[in-house]
Amino acid sequence: MDSADDVIDVTHQLEKLDFHHPYTPYDVQELFMRTVYQVLEAGEGQVGILESPTGTGKSLSLICASLTWLRNHKSTRHEAALQAAGEEYKDEPAWLVDQLLRRKREELVRRWDDREKRLEAVRIKEKTLEDRSRKRRRIDEAAATGSQKVDDEDAEWLLDDWESRDARPQDALSGLSKESREVLERLGLGGPKKRDEDEELLEEEIKVRGSPPVTVQDKMVTSVDLLHVANPLAAVPVHHRTAPPVISILAAVVRSQRAADDVGDVSRLGSVQAINDRCAELQQNKSGKKCSFVPKEELLSQTHQFRDAALATLPDIEDLHQLGKSLAVCPYYASRTALPGAEIVTLPYPLLLQKSARDALGIKLEGNVVIIDEAHNVMDAVANVHAAELKLSDLRKGRGMLGVYVKRFGKKLKGENRVNVGQVGRVINGLTEWMEGAKNFKQEHGIVDPNDLTRPKGIDQINMYELIQYIQESKLAYKIESYAAHVDSDKEAGKAGATARPSSPVLHALVSFLVALANPSSEGRIFYQKMTGPLADIQLSYLLLSPTHAFSSIASSARAVILAGGTMSPFEDYRNHLFPSLAAPKVTTLSCGHVIPxxxxxxxxxxxxxxxxxxxxxxxxxxxxxxxxxxxxxxxxxxxxxxxxxxxxxxxxxxxxxxxxxxxxxxxxxxxxxxxxxxxxxxxxxxxxxxxxxxxxxxxxxxxxxxxxxxxxxxxxxxxxxxxxxxxxxxxxxxxxxxxxxxxxxxxxxxNIASPEWKAKMEYIESTTLSNLVASSKDMRKEEAAAQAKQAARDFYExxxxxxxxxxxxxxxxxxxxxxxxxxxxxxxxxxxxxxxxxxxxxxxxxxxxxxxxxxxxxxxxxxxxxxxxxxxxxxxxx
Known part of the structure; x- marks a missing residue:
């Protein structure tokens, strides 16, 4: 246990810290930065819930405090590593140990300085290019695709041969062609690293992961550009600029919406999953419209240029798009090569809050710091990421599209493809049957028992996890919808070869709903709602009742989590529903005053x-x-x-x-x-x-x-x-x-407490609180526990x-x-x-x-x- 003198000493050290703030900070900013630093320094599993009113420079204070801690922490780690090396050779002569440690220190400093010189050279080059107003290079897609021949005009929509799950290699790059896989493996994405030593940047083991909205990401980049922080490896601060490398994972959106837009109308597909499927299709050799931005041998040099420029110039999302366009590389893949060398990684809520999205991008939280700015709506964001909706009209459209597809390709479907396409049809028919029956319900809305929903047509006999994986990996939804759109456009235009573009990605909505349906019932509820209008439509909605489980992978993996916002009050919900099992000493809260008199x-x-x-x-x-x-x-x-x-x-x-x-x-x-x-x-x-x-x-x-x-x-x-x-x-x-x-x-x-959604939330909080109270305190009377559980639900509502x-x-x-x-x-x-x-x-x-x-x-x-x-x-x- 720390003594009072130790606490006073730590407080004194924090007060003397230079946070490298570019302006003279307000008192509330000093308090805010010290609190952030203290949470990060305290060790594993720390959480800070911090409130600083809008107008008090919260975002800039977050950056100053976190980067000061990051550089100090790295410096301390390097010193500790050198001391450990000295202990290992303590029996050797002192002069030999001193020489060894000096060489190790010089090597670390040399590597850092080499990295800084390299990035500085890129900055100078970029500035020269801007000053000369050189025109950006454009790619002629027609020339790249005009020479390609497609033997089978239906190849774009025909499903690949599908092996059983046990026989398939479990590989994150399984959707790419062999050539693309080899290139990405050489880049260190999904396979063993094969980069040359001279292409390697000093990898940053500890990073700051930021999750702000798009506008805040732009502000973060601007704020970082103001800072000049010390080289963590040198004995004295370096004189040249050492602003931390930043990479924005919003480039994932650029992947299809911008870079490949001219190739296949990707950004107009209307669904993230549809965009991803189309992007993957454009990387395959069998398509006559292959994406020229796909990683390949001749683009290795440009990819490395993209990486270095991204780390050197503090780009925002538009800069990454323009950089990828000028170098003729996909910003999505190229930006991933910059991740190891970045000290700050910014990404939006959906990419941080979903483990599958983090895994796909290679984002690892272990040992890193997660800072969520504008975190007042983080619980709603978790719920929205996992929410899903499905309408009866969508199912009818999907059934029609599936019929058109099977009529054309049914005889070519074999083995696993035939079985899985048949199961998709059963799911559509079973859900349609239930929703048709729901029209006769007396109530306009209510809660649905998942067992009732999956009983028609024997849906409950289908392995839903394997079916979802099949639909996602085979890109079945995209193929069916794009072929149906192709047929419709042919009918309207009266000619072949019209661009296939699904107008509404209804099958992707089905997949999202099936993913939600496969979640444990205790975490969420499914609701039905009768829709007004001439179609007499029915809508099914999945609502995540608690963010605890979905957020647990972040809370348990990261070294520390900071939730910051202008209006975080009241704090109780974040502590009770995001970190319910965390001991009280590990949670720090702060509500700053305003800078106004x-x-x-x-x-x-x-x-x-x-x-x-x-x-x-x-x-x-x-x-x-x-x-x-x-x-x-x-x-x-x-x-x-x-x-x-x-x-x-x-x-x-x-x-x-x-x-x-x-x-x-x-x-x-x-x-x-x-x-x-x-x-x-x-x-x-x-x-x-x-x-x-x-x-x-x-x-x-x-x-x-x-x-x-x-x-x-x-x-x-x-x-x-x-x-x-x-x-x-x-x-x-x-x-x-x-x-x-x-x-x-x-x-x-x-x-509206009378709504089914809020009724379900209140019941869930009350029941889980009661269970936790009974489990943690056997001496508590049932009446007292029940009263506390009811109050917990009322507090959440209020x-x-x-x-x-x-x-x-x-x-x-x-x-x-x-x-x-x-x-x-x-x-x-x-x-x-x-x-x-x-x-x-x-x-x-x-x-x-x-x-x-x-x-x-x-x-x-x-x-x-x-x-x-x-x-x-x-x-x-x-x-």
């Missing part, structure tokens, strides 16, 4: 407008109260008279927003409708479900910024934007400065609501000089339990009633709010 934030709970009027409680049971809705309109009207520029109001749902607007548009007595009166105060905009958020946001922005104050310019009256929590405006939209001087949240946006609220109110304050008011319109926000789930910086900005206050001020009524808003904006000189 306290006087730049005003937070107010609005419980109602006046005594005698309906209190603001927008619960599902009471939200339809028309008088309360009218009072809300009067509150917004009064706020718009005091708040300058932009006001954003978030409602619980699109349906409720429509209901509120409907009440506001109605005339009450002699006064004009509230809706008309709002138009005189602000230009009013409204987010519509399914509408274009970009267009509405641009109009809202123009209404605020289009007119300003100045010589001969009339001051704009500003704008009011009515939006929805969880909608397009509540996440990722920047309402900084004049665009968001006030943000109001109406009610608590709880999910936390989902509060995460949505926190994400919405985080839209307003975006930088140190920004200021805004936040109004929480519901008396339930006054409860200590609810307030405790708000971010610390929001709680710190909550207005308190002055001493001796009575009436409106003390009760959170409109009069108190207007006084607080008036004083707040007068203090900013804009009241």
């Amino acid at each position: 306290p006087q730049n934030l005003c937070v107010w709970t609005l419980a109602g407008t006046r005594p005698g009027a309906p209190p603001f409680e927008f619960s599902y049971q009471r939200r339809g109260d028309r008088e309360m809705i009218a009072e809300l309109g009067l509150a917004v009207l009064n706020m718009c008279a005091v708040v300058p520029d932009g006001v954003v109001v978030f409602f619980p749902s699109y349906g409720y927003l429509d209901e509120v607007v409907g009440v506001w548009q109605q005339q009450r007595g002699a006064a004009a409708p509230i809706w008309d009166r709002l138009q005189t105060r602000k230009t009013v905009f409204r987010e519509a479900k399914g509408g274009s958020s970009d267009e509405v946001l641009q109009q809202y922005t123009d209404a605020i910024l289009g007119s300003g104050t100045g010589d001969g310019v009339t001051k704009a009256k500003g704008a009011l934007l009515l939006s929805v929590v969880g909608g397009k405006m509540s996440e990722g939209i920047n309402f900084s400065d004049r665009l968001g001087r006030c943000v109001m949240v109406v009610g608590l946006p709880y999910p 936390n989902a609501c509060m995460r949505a609220v926190n994400q919405s109110i985080g839209r307003a304050i975006r930088h140190r000089g920004d200021y805004a008011a936040i109004v929480l319109a519901d008396r339930r926000y006054g409860a200590e339990r609810i307030r405790g789930k708000l971010p610390a910086w929001i709680r710190g900005g909550m207005a308190t009633a002055p001493a001796g206050a009575t009436g409106d001020e003390k009760g959170g009524m409109l009069g108190g709010l207007m006084g607080a808003l008036g004083g707040f904006f007068r203090g900013k000189g804009v009241g």
